[in-house]
Amino acid sequence: MVNAGNAFKGTRIGTESYGGMAGWQAESGRRPAVVDRTVVSYWCIENHETRPTFAKLHDDEIPEVWECGRCGRAAGRLPGVEPLVDGIEPFKSHLQYAKERRSEEEAASVLEQALCNLRSRRGGLTGGLAT
Structure with missing residues (x-):
């Protein structure tokens, strides 16, 4: 028969004990340091809002530019x-860099x-799909 007045009903062992501390904190008696956050x-220019959390810093220590979490563009603090x-190049794929180095004729x-080279290694296939 189940006792309806069981104090452990609905709790997991080891999650909350000793005054709200969990695991090693309860065993050692240490509490984690709480840091104020901002x-x-x-x-970004697409009007996506990104909201990173920083430790409590002076306003001049908070970066003026952050990368947009949705489109990857540079985002500022003013909508x-x-x-x-300055000096930060936007992301480019390998293909974009390759296209900068070669013209269409050189690529062909x-x-x-x-x-x-591939055909010579495979025994002289001259084109088309091998059957």
């Missing part, structure tokens, strides 16, 4: 204003050379 809003970013030449 939530700062940043907006609707694109922040000025490199591709044709690679295909010729």
Whole structure:
């Protein structure tokens, strides 16, 4: 028969004990240090809001620019204003870097050379799909 007045009903062992402390904190008697926090809003040019949490800092220690969590663009602390970013290049994929280094003609030449090398290693297939 289950006792309806059981003090442990609805609790998990080890989660809350010794005055609200859990696990090693309860065993050692130590409490974690509580740090004051500041939530700062940043907006990108697409008007996405990102709200990172910082330790309580002076206003001049909080970064003026933060990366948007949705689109990856630079976000500033003023909505609707694109922040000025010096020296930080936006993300580029490998393909974008490759396109900067080669023209379309050079890319076609490199591709044709690679295909010729592959065909020679595979026994001289001359094109089309092998059956």
